[in-house]
């Protein structure tokens with residue numbers, strides 16, 4: 001897919017055939033198409049309108065849909081996310097953009113106490129069809145307050161759905177499905193993936209919202225990852241392949257729920273698995289995945305399940321230290337060797 | 343003043359007072375658990391504001407909201423059954439005293455985190471304004487809530503985009519045990535609205551007629567597209583903050599002084615003097631309200647408890663969900 005030349009608004013034009021697209025372009029296309037087919041969909045957040053979004057995701061939407069459907073907000077995460085909840089209760093389908101996950105800490109009341117609970121507390125009378133998008137992850141030396149991964153904090157909240165697309169294809173479909181969904185959906189994006197290119201093929205259709213995907217088949221061990229760690233796992237798998245070890249790489253794509261059936265299927269073949277996660281190890285998403293697989297598939301295992309995760313430290317500013325704080329290919333390979341037969 | 347309206351006010355206040363009394367008794371008997379925040383003393387606020395509102399207006403209230411629910415028309419039995427945690431409750435027994443909901447009646451809760459009503463009501467108003475509807479969002483909050491960030495954030499957005507929301511402060515002068523001069527640098531809540539260019543007014547919240555009239559004017563203003571308005575109602579609660587609070591931080595004299603301005607007492611007096619009701623009719627109204635509350639308790643007692651633990655956590659089951667887009 002190429003950018004249309006006559007579209008001064010900067011919107012991404014859909015193509016009829018499969019094409020190359022960047023992640024941000026796929027998200028832009030998803031928003032544009034969702035807004036075109038449903039007047040209830042509106043986006044709001046800091047600099048989403050006139051400016052076009054910090055990562056260009058909402059570029060062109062303001063010119064096309066106007067200020068009421070593309071709302072630049074003040075820096076009030078708690079209240080504009082809560083505003084989204086209120087609008088969702090009465091018929092809106094708001095898509096809230098929180099500039100980065102770090103600022104979502106200020107919106108936790110709206111997400112955790114309101115969005116996740118209102119349906120249940122009202123005895124099923126209310127719906128909260130709210131989408132909250134937020135980029136996160138360790139990017140390039142943004143220091144501790146701008147480099148967090150907070151998926152583990154939200155995973156523990158009944159009432160939420162959490163997806164984590166990492167490719168243009170998934171970004172498009174998961175965002176479109178999240179917007180159509182009547183439950184609140186958190187869409188976690190990764191700051192280093194926005195300008196990654198990939199094939200986007202609309203005709204291929206939507207996979208189930210929460211289904212994981214096998215990125216690389218293998219028989220010797222399973223590498224479970226999401227977001228940018230999928231690429232790290234894939235690179236590790238390639239190097240291991242040079243030694244005759246075939247690692248299967250699974251892109252989780254969803255963190256609540258987690259596609260346990262697919263993970264079990266994979267473990268049934270490989271009998272060994274490693275979770276590769278960019279978030280801190282202690283009480284992270286990997287802890288849940290390992291625990292759930294231990295409970296569900298213990299007798300399939302030929303080795304202990306292991307995690308390769310970020311160090312339990314705030315992210316340092318210094319570039320060398322920053323790189324050392326999160327898993328890299330070497331760390332994955334080393335951990336893989338630890339669970340493979342000698 | 344229309345006679346019918348005056349009689350409605352009187353009945354509303356009688357019902358509110360008796361309902362809360364019954365709730366306290368049921369709590370003492372162990373039929374109601376959890377946090378229970380009662381409203382005696384503050385009735386004129388809910389009655390005056392909600393009787394001035396249209397049925398299309400949305401209500402977003404706090405955890406001290408039984409009376410708002412009753413005046414909105416939620417059957418007393420459904421409110422009491424919710425306090426009992428029964429399936430016949432207006433939230434099916436899943437919400438409790440602090441989380442009353444009735445979608446049909448546009449009663450959107452019941453929020454137990456102080457300061458949450460601001461963004462929710464502002465969001466409702468955003469949607470109304472975006473769709474050029476003429477309805478208004480009514481946002482209730484206590485004096486303690488105005489020091490929460492959401493108060494300032496939401497007032498700013500509501501004013502910036504001229505949203506149809508009426509902010510209604512139920513200023514009972516206490517945030518649990520902390521008197522307003524000890525929690526707010528500026529005790530005149532309505533004066534804070536000027537920071538956002540919001541029109542605001544203050545009214546005697548013990549006087550149901552005054553509350554009604556001020557609310558009508560404020561709603562006209564908001565409905566005409568001028569943006570939000572803030573109405574501060576000065577009131578008082580007779581009981582402790584919740585059933586867990588004996589209210590030791592207040593003098594008996596203070597409570598007695600406020601009780602002299604009791605909305606039930608003063609409005610009954612006024613209605614009698616104006617000839618809106620006879621003493622006989624007033625007595626009969628009280629008796630009728632009493633019977634309604636008795637029936638509500640009986641309804642709650644026989645209502646079965648909810649049984650499904652995981653009902654409505656999600657709209658669709660939390661499986662992999664093959665959805666269309």
Ligand SMILES: Cc1ncc(C[n+]2csc(CCOP(=O)(O)OP(=O)(O)O)c2C)c(N)n1
Nearest residue numbers: 406454455456484485486487514516517518
């Ligand atoms: C965010 C938050 N902090 C603290 C509490 C505990 N709490 C419940 S009610 C209350 C006092 C609120 O006072 P006010 O807003 O004046 O309302 P009132 O109870 O007087 O009607 C407090 C501190 C809470 N529910 N939410």
Ligand SMILES: [Mg+2]
Nearest residue numbers: 484485516517
């Ligand atoms: Mg108070």
